Amino acid sequence: MEHSLFSKPKELFIDIVNPRDYVQIDSVSHMYQNLKSSVQKPLKMILLYGRPGTGKSMLLHKLHHDLSKHQKVFMVDIPIIDENDFLRVLAQKIYGYVNREAITLTTFLELASAVNYPQTPIVLLDEAQLYSSALMEKIRLISDARALKFVITLHKTDDEDIIAKEHFQTRIWESIELQNASPEELKIYIQKKLLKSNCFDVANMINDKNIKIISRLTKGNYRDANKLMFSLFSLYAWFEEHHPSKINYNSLKPKYIEMAAIHTGLIHA
Ligand SMILES: Nc1ncnc2c1ncn2[C@@H]1O[C@H](COP(=O)(O)OP(=O)(O)OP(=O)(O)O)[C@@H](O)[C@H]1O
Ligand SMILES: [Mg+2]
Numbered sequence: 001m002e003h004s005l006f007s008k009p010k011e012l013f014i015d016i017v018n019p020r021d022y023v024q025i026d027s028v029s030h031m032y033q034n035l036k037s038s039v040q041k042p043l044k045m046i047l048l049y050g051r052p053g054t055g056k057s058m059l060l061h062k063l064h065h066d067l068s069k070h071q072k073v074f075m076v077d078i079p080i081i082d083e084n085d086f087l088r089v090l091a092q093k094i095y096g097y098v099n100r101e102a103i104t105l106t107t108f109l110e111l112a113s114a115v116n117y118p119q120t121p122i123v124l125l126d127e128a129q130l131y132s133s134a135l136m137e138k139i140r141l142i143s144d145a146r147a148l149k150f151v152i153t154l155h156k157t158d159d160e161d162i163i164a165k166e167h168f169q170t171r172i173w174e175s176i177e178l179q180n181a182s183p184e185e186l187k188i189y190i191q192k193k194l195l196k197s198n199c200f201d202v203a204n205m206i207n208d209k210n211i212k213i214i215s216r217l218t219k220g221n222y223r224d225a226n227k228l229m230f231s232l233f234s235l236y237a238w239f240e241e242h243h244p245s246k247i248n249y250n251s252l253k254p255k256y257i258e259m260a261a262i263h264t265g266l267i268h269a
Pocket of ligand 2: 127
């Protein structure tokens, strides 16, 4: 399998978040630029929201990666749901607080005013739907005191409209909604990912008809697209090893795309 034409493409679609793998898609890049300038405005809190798999964590990691070259940024990718731990960890990471005891909000704000950063440190909170309202209120107070600037991501679900919740309704929130990709965007996503890694032959196999099918099956969701492409290239790698004559290198076979979709549970056999 080492020399398979499809082993590299397969790896590219493993569903992980790494800012180095960020692909520029016009609408997303536009949002990202807005996000980057919003972050420098005082007092606003920024909310990135959207359905699972729309790229929230990816944007947050990219922001972390880009901003940390110039200023203090701290990323909390696994929520710290205990209120005491939350303040202590932040104090530790941002102000070098070494004590292991819990700290109050007042102590926290005192620490903040004692340390002078040229720019307000930025804290990125992924999966913020897991934080309690009480903790969200503390986060708002810290932001109001201009001690820290927060960017948070939030899951949007069908049954619960979290954005409608009271504390996100106030004007301090600037919200950015991420969407699934359109067929054109999905094409750019898949092609750019392959081309960035010099997988030209495989990129050439994907025609507009193929994209239409992939787009219909995944509804343009990046995570589902990753899973589908991973499964599809695994299938191609298998054929290449066992039945190379079954592969047409001019285009992807719709039948194989559907087999991969069944395998990933996107459609039922
Ligand atoms: N602009 C992009 N460039 C490259 N990969 C991307 C981009 N946007 C999304 N992805 C890919 O899509 C996958 C899903 O994105 P991500 O994990 O950021 O979604 P999410 O909105 O955080 O989902 P959840 O709500 O479930 O946490 C990621 O693993 C990543 O590989
Ligand atoms: Mg996420």
